[in-house]
Amino acid sequence: MSQPSESRPPESQPSDEANAKRRRFRELLHRDEILVMPGGFSPVLAKMAQDVGFEAYFLAGSQLSAFLYGYPDVGVLGLRDVVDHARHMAARTDIPVLMDFDTGYGNAVSTWYAVQEGVRSGAAGLQIEDQEAPKKSGTTSGRKCISRAEAVGKYRAAVAARDEIDGDFVITARCDALGAQDETFETALDRCVAYAEEGGADLVWLNSVQTREQLERACARVPVPVLTIWGGEGPSPTPQEFHDLGVKVALYPTIAASAALDGAWYLLNDFKDRGAPALADWASRMAGSPHGGADFRTLSAFGRVRELEERFLPPEAQRDYASTWGHRETLTAKQP
Incomplete structure (x- = not known):
């Protein structure tokens, strides 16, 4: 009787396209130039960024x-929601996609399974934060982190699960300790070092850094x-300042979705107040922009x-496209 093959099952094999994006993502992380990464929601917005x-x-x-649930970021998203959405996003773009994987959907055992599903999504990498469940948004109060030892074990599980399928996939350890209960900058920094040295993370996300001095110290150690997002008072460092401080990825995690939300809020209010002229003015404003309007059909x-x-x-x-016709939208104009 023949023995089972030790080769990976076909479902575990990453596609050539996914492999290329993952290798590209690693190149971007290790070049001598900062990676400015926008973020948000929707394959269309990702394609727009590209x-x-x-x-x-x-x-x-x-x-x-x-945007899916109309509910705050308090751990209600499930594994399938994120993996399926990441798959749609990766399938419609040529650039690497980094997905938010919350806390890994449980302890290290759950994380091991979840990461393998994440690798199969076609994304280039994922981030797992060190919060207790149910988590909070990393930019809000009320956060509490799991112990450093448990977090390290979770990242080790994530790396091991990744290595069984595709070693190029990027595992990001996100440290949400700044501003969390019973944590300080020093404990956050110790965590970041441990997540890399003991956990094996490829990229460390130190969230909501308060000062440039803290950021420089962290990048040196x-x-x-x-990767970071700015959490301090005053203007955020420019991408060049981030680079000079040692940062490799400057993340603007909600920029695309936030802009879409603000645009819709503005136009809906204007349309309610003024009716059709509001739509005409919006279309004219978009057409007169130096960037033109977004071409929805192309996107x-x-x-x-x-x-x-x-x-x-x-x-x-x-x-029959020659003798039939459809309604033409007028809210946006094609790019020149």
Whole structure:
């Protein structure tokens, strides 16, 4: 009787496309130039970031929770929600996607399984935070972290699970200790070092740093690339300042979704007050922008439908586009 093959099952094999994005993400993390990473919600917004010229995109759990459920980022998102959404996002973009994986959906045992599902999503990497469950948004009060030892074990489990499928996939350890219960900058820094040296994380995210001096100290001590979002008073450091302080990734985790939300809020209020002229003014404003308006049909690959119809439908099933017509939206204008 033949023995079972020790090769990986086909479902575990990453695609060539996923491999290329993961290798590219690692290149971006280790080059001598800062990676500016926008984030938010939706494959369309990720594709927009790519078309603008950004090199990677972050799938933010806070935005996923808000836009899918209309609920705060308090751990209600499930593994399937995040993995499936990341799969759609990765499938529609050519740039690496880093996904927000909350606390790994349980302890180290749960994290091991969850990470393997994350690797199979097609994303380039994920981040796991060191909060107790149910977690809070990393930018709000009321947070409490698990012990450093438990967090290290969770990251070790994540790395081991990753290594069984694709060693290029990036595991990010997110330290939410700054501002958390019973934590200080020193304990946060010790955690970051341990997550890299003992946990094996490829990238460390020190969340909501308060001062430039703290950031410089952290980047000097942590032996892997450091990602951060600014949490201090006053203007955030510029990307060049972040680079000079030693940061490898400057993350703007909600920028795309927040802008979409503000735009919708503005236009809905204006339309309620003024009616049709508000729509015309918005369209004119977008058309007059130096960037033009977002081309929704291009961003959502509308032309692909025509291409597939022409390639695969028999002549009698081809649609008549010459003598039929549809409603033309006027809220945005095509890019010049």
